[in-house]
Amino acid sequence: MPRPAILAAALSLAVAQLSAAATQAANVILFVGDGMDDQQVTIARDYLKGARGELLLDSMPVRGAVQILTVEDSTAGKPVYVADSANTATSLATGQVTSRGRIATSAGDDRDLVTIVELAQGAGLRTGIVTTASVTDATPASFAAHISYRLCENPGSMVDITVSGVELGGCEQDLKASGGPGSISEQLATSGLDVLLGGGAKHFEPPVEGGEQSVARLAQVEGFSVVRSRENLLAAQPGERLLGLFSASTMPVRLQGEGGRSAEAPEPSLLNRVHPYLGSVTLPEPMRCEPNPDAAGLPSLKEMTDVALQQLSHDNDRGFFLMVESASIDKQSHERKPCGSIGELEQLEEAVASAMAFAESHPDTLILVTADHSQAAQLVPQRSMFEQYTIPVYTTGKMARIITPEGSLMGVNYATNDFGYEEHTGANVPLYANTAAAGRVKPFQRQPELFGIMREYLGL
Amino acid sequence: MPRPAILAAALSLAVAQLSAAATQAANVILFVGDGMDDQQVTIARDYLKGARGELLLDSMPVRGAVQILTVEDSTAGKPVYVADSANTATSLATGQVTSRGRIATSAGDDRDLVTIVELAQGAGLRTGIVTTASVTDATPASFAAHISYRLCENPGSMVDITVSGVELGGCEQDLKASGGPGSISEQLATSGLDVLLGGGAKHFEPPVEGGEQSVARLAQVEGFSVVRSRENLLAAQPGERLLGLFSASTMPVRLQGEGGRSAEAPEPSLLNRVHPYLGSVTLPEPMRCEPNPDAAGLPSLKEMTDVALQQLSHDNDRGFFLMVESASIDKQSHERKPCGSIGELEQLEEAVASAMAFAESHPDTLILVTADHSQAAQLVPQRSMFEQYTIPVYTTGKMARIITPEGSLMGVNYATNDFGYEEHTGANVPLYANTAAAGRVKPFQRQPELFGIMREYLGL
Structure with a gap:
């Protein structure tokens, strides 16, 4: 190999090594x-x-x-x-x-x-x-x-x-x-x-x-x-x-909910349990988050x-x-x-x-x-969008109503199942x-x- | 105004008009x-x-x-x-x-x-x-x-x-x-x-x-x-x-669900209505979408x-x-x-x-x-992720199980409320x-x- 070619090859090798080093870093x-x-x-x-x-x-x-x-x-x-x-x-x-x-x-x-x-x-x-x-x-x-x-x-x-008495594999x-x-x-x-x-x-x-x-x-x-x-x-x-x-x-x-609270099920009145058009519902009390x-x-x-x-x-x-x-x-x-x-x-x-x-x-x-x-979890209305209707409207799952630092209420709904752990989506x-x-x-x-x-x- | 300045001003105006025209188009x-x-x-x-x-x-x-x-x-x-x-x-x-x-x-x-x-x-x-x-x-x-x-x-x-007998405003x-x-x-x-x-x-x-x-x-x-x-x-x-x-x-x-079907509530067995750990549940039948x-x-x-x-x-x-x-x-x-x-x-x-x-x-x-x-709507597991557990696990809302063209089942859950219309999120x-x-x-x-x-x- 003539000398200029050797030099070029060496230079090329050095450049390759440099870029390899750059990649490695x-x-x-x-x-x-x-x-x-x-x-x-x-x-x-x-x-x-x-x-x-x-x-x-x-x-x-x-x-x-x-x-x-x-x-x-x-x-x-x-x-x-x-x-x-x-x-x-x-x-x-x-x-x-x-x-x-x-x-x-x-x-x-x-x-x-x-x-x-x-x-x-x-x-x-x-x-x-x-x-x-x-x-x-x-x-x-x-x-x-x-x-x-x-x-x-x-x-x-x-x-x-x-787990919990169930053989999982x-x-x-x-x-x-x-x-x-x-x-x-x-x-x-x-x-x-x-x-x-x-x-x-x-x-x-x-x-x-x-x-x-x-x-x-x-x-x-x-x-x-x-x-x-x-x-x-x-x-x-x-x-x-x-x-x-x-x-x-x-x-x-x-962070945890106030006093360790999680999302909770709304509580329908006795009358509402008799018929969904009747009675009233008590939504979960608003809560703050705390350390x-x-x-x-x-x-x-x-x-x-x-x-x-x-x-x-x-x-x-x-x-x-x-x-x-x-x-x-x-x-x-x-x-x-x-x-x-x-x-x-x-x-x-x-x-x-x-x-x-x-x-x-x-x-x-x-x-x-x-x-x-x-x-x-879903960010939902803290009271139903349909609350103007005179029948109680509420989630069949569990919800939290969180008091945000800016002073509004934020609803969070969990309702993918009735089990102890929600599903992924x-x-x-x-x-x-x-x-x-x-x-x-x-x-x-x-x-x-x-x-x-x-x-x-x-x-x- | 000296002539070159006039020309420059005219040119500047023309450019402004051109860009205005460009904006308007x-x-x-x-x-x-x-x-x-x-x-x-x-x-x-x-x-x-x-x-x-x-x-x-x-x-x-x-x-x-x-x-x-x-x-x-x-x-x-x-x-x-x-x-x-x-x-x-x-x-x-x-x-x-x-x-x-x-x-x-x-x-x-x-x-x-x-x-x-x-x-x-x-x-x-x-x-x-x-x-x-x-x-x-x-x-x-x-x-x-x-x-x-x-x-x-x-x-x-x-x-x-x-609407439906309710005065809305x-x-x-x-x-x-x-x-x-x-x-x-x-x-x-x-x-x-x-x-x-x-x-x-x-x-x-x-x-x-x-x-x-x-x-x-x-x-x-x-x-x-x-x-x-x-x-x-x-x-x-x-x-x-x-x-x-x-x-x-x-x-x-x-598109609509097969035969006009919507999402439906899972049907728990009688025993499951007695206690959530007992009995079984029937999930909605899978369906196709149709014109x-x-x-x-x-x-x-x-x-x-x-x-x-x-x-x-x-x-x-x-x-x-x-x-x-x-x-x-x-x-x-x-x-x-x-x-x-x-x-x-x-x-x-x-x-x-x-x-x-x-x-x-x-x-x-x-x-x-x-x-x-x-x-x-939520894309959910078409059967619960927790179905290995021996108790029935299902949504408290309504779900559809859709047969996709690639041949799998897709679960869609609706559970923000118990009303005729779901909430926004x-x-x-x-x-x-x-x-x-x-x-x-x-x-x-x-x-x-x-x-x-x-x-x-x-x-x-």
């Missing part, structure tokens, strides 16, 4: 507001900022909508129009559509699906997961574990899982004894994650399958510093790999996110992937607790603010904020992003496409 | 999908295109979200978190927030609010309104009439309006005898609109207040050609001002839109404003008829396709597609737009801001 922060659909967002906006106000999410420069996909549990499964957090997190983490309840495994034939955390680790990037749920819950688990059923969260919950084929990877907590303990923060301490207490040490001990052996208090979290040293377990299971939420004392002393989602960003970015020229979940927008909606959902959406906002500030000083940071699926969900997403995020995409956007941004 | 087409929230859009997408499919709306290049605003009926009214089609259309038409039930009049002090149709007419632009509702219904009325209460649709419905102060503008149909007949197409013929039959001729006759005297059939509509001559009245009230919708025979022979929303575009653009160098409403997405949802809503969203899609094609050949055309407020709604909206539409805006965007685009 990119960061992705994915926020998942569990169940955070447009009803939840509006309920939170009206309460936290007022009807004319604006959330941080609203002010983000890029917005799109995301169609949720799931299928029946067979290899050519038919579409199912309402999803759960397991299959949706799998879509985000792996780009694949799977059936409800599955954690990064395929519908029907139960193959392991490679996650963005694994791809990132393979390329030398740091990885982190932060959640207000148990770290073993469906959303976080789908990014760093593979198992056929979401409830197989620890070595003691792998076969014959029974198990993960026999995922037992180590069956040649599988073991339970979710065991997989997380050996996951290679740099940061894993949330609730779920109880899933790290049982002994590992076929052994005597606890899963928490296994995590320590694998190099995690296990922290269990806000103080220890905030005192974390740069470079430490952190497993934070701040509550036994889901972390207590920030939940159980959350005192726990780290906020923002604090956990701040520590994660510090650990992941410290002395790191290769970039990172971080997933942050505000889990209880959904969980509180299942339990018909609108104040709980509002507070957790506020927590998400604060954590997103931290990420946006981080991206100011680290411009190669893609921030995506989305929901995994929509939820049951199937509407497409919002997507918010920072300017790094411009030209990458479309006005409309299917949920698995978000995986591709993140993967491409990280050059994986 | 701009067109705005505003589509309102009444009640078309993200639940309705997803239900329609899943049915019409499949879960992995894409609506025309999804493919539009600009997308945002819109916060709905309304207030109590006083001059400094407190926020109300759920709106109706009257106050929301007033927001779109006038940029002002008002109370529910009001047609382009202010909350509390009942001032007339100037509409974009009036501004456009004042600037020499043509104007049109197309709807599948009565042309006197709240959404169309708010663009070209001013009245204190939406039900004052004709001269015979101005005082003591009674009236518009005494709007009577001509009180110095007011008269009923909605009378105002529309003298509105100066170039095109007004939809249902509502019955509101043009009564004699005008204090006269003997019908409102329809008044419209003719005012220069409208009154057309009452699809054939006459399609035969309209360029340049004619058209009042099209194709049905007595709301135009019959395109509604009552819609046969009527013009489609697309056909009405096509004629409107032809009439408004023919030999017009000043531009136009056109509002097109698909009204029964909302009306069918009130009545718990998911197939009806799906068909009307399909009608909207076809009409938007016509507008997009029009904008191809008329690039100075801004197309906005939005909803006025959200609705009660308060979630922010989607906004779709063509490229002319780039840089004008934000990721998030309040509904009255859309008025400002349209006004600015038209240079009004």
Whole structure:
């Protein structure tokens, strides 16, 4: 090769290496507001900022909508129009559509699906997961574990899982004894994650399958510093790999209804029970939201996110992937607790603010904020639109009438079923992003496409 | 003035005139999908295109979200978190927030609010309104009439309006005898609109207040050609001002449930009525959607839109404003008829396709597609997510299980009340737009801001 050609080739190689380095230094922060659909967002906006106000999410420069996909549990499964957090997190983490309840495994034939955390680790990037749920819950688990059923969260919950006396299934084929990877907590303990923060301490207490040490001990052996208090979290040293377990299971939420109240059933008068055109109805008493004392002393989602960003970015020229979940927008909606959902959406906002500030000083940071699926709560008239009619009109479900800080009453209805937990719903969900997403995020995409956007941004 | 300065001034004037001319030639087409929230859009997408499919709306290049605003009926009214089609259309038409039930009049002090149709007419632009509702219904009325209460649709419905034996109010102060503008149909007949197409013929039959001729006759005297059939509509001559009245009230919708079925209440067994943990439940039988025979022979929303575009653009160098409403997405949802809503969203899609094609050949055309407020329908699991539990789990409202063309079952739940009509809900709604909206539409805006965007685009 003549000398100029060699020089040109060397230059070309150097340029390629430079752009590779640039790609490697990119960061992705994915926020998942569990169940955070447009009803939840509006309920939170009206309460936290007022009807004319604006959330941080609203002010983000890029917005799109995301169609949720799931299928029946067979290899050519038919579409199912309402999803759960397991299959949706799998879509985000792996780009694949799977059936409800599955954690990064395929519908029907139960193959392991490679996650963005694994791809990132393979390329030398740091990885982190932060959640207000148990770290073993469906959303976080789908990014760093593979198992056929979401409830197989620890070595003691792998076969014959029974809830309220009902046998719900198990993960026999995922037992180590069956040649599988073991339970979710065991997989997380050996996951290679740099940061894993949330609730779920109880899933790290049982002994590992076929052994005597606890899963928490296994995590320590694998190099995690296990922290269990806000103080220890905030005192974390740069470079430490952190497993934070701040509550036994889901972390207590920030806000609750006055005196712990949930949505309640309207109370029809005796006469109205005789005939729907007669009598009257007493709607639930208006209530305020108040701080939940159980959350005192726990780290906020923002604090956990701040520590994660510090650990992941410290002395790191290769970039990172971080997933942050505000889990209880959904969980509180299942339990018909609108104040709980509002507070957790506020927590998400604060954590997103931290990420946006981080991206100011680290411009190669893609921030995506989305929901995994929509939820049951509906913002409804606090008194029926038809109250001029002389017959009592009221929801057959449960409703709350919340006194907002601007002094109006906001009705929230939960009426998808008569069970202890409301259903999910199937509407497409919002997507918010920072300017790094411009030209990458479309006005409309299917949920698995978000995986591709993140993967491409990280050059994986 | 020295000669070069004169020349410069003349040039500057010419440029100003040119840009004024350019502004005047701009067109705005505003589509309102009444009640078309993200639940309705997803239900329609899943049915019409499949879960992995894409609506025309999804493919539009600009997308945002819109916060709905309304207030109590006083001059400094407190926020109300759920709106109706009257106050929301007033927001779109006038940029002002008002109370529910009001047609382009202010909350509390009942001032007339100037509409974009009036501004456009004042600037020499043509104007049109197309709807599948009565042309006197709240959404169309708010663009070209001013009245204190939406039900004052004709001269015979101005005082003591009674529905199902209930006295709902009236518009005494709007009577001509009180110095007011008269009923909605009378105002529309003298509105100066170039095109007004939809249902509502019955509101043009009564004699005008204090006269003997019908409102329809008044419209003719005012220069409208009154057309009452699809054939006459399609035969309209360029340049004619058209009042099209194709049905007595709301135009019959395109699709209905098999045999006219609506959503239905699940039927618990006798034992389940005794105790919720016992017995079983029979969910509504799955059903298909089928054509509604009552819609046969009527013009489609697309056909009405096509004629409107032809009439408004023919030999017009000043531009136009056109509002097109698909009204029964909302009306069918009130009545718990998911197939009806799906068909009307399909009608909207076809009409938007016509507008997009029009904008191809008329690039100075801004197309906005939005909803006025959200609705009660929810896409829910067709069988409960909790059916593994051995107790019957079902909605306390009414549900449909629709067989989709791709062969799955889609659940739709209606459970905001026990009345004959479901409530509206308060979630922010989607906004779709063509490229002319780039840089004008934000990721998030309040509904009255859309008025400002349209006004600015038209240079009004």
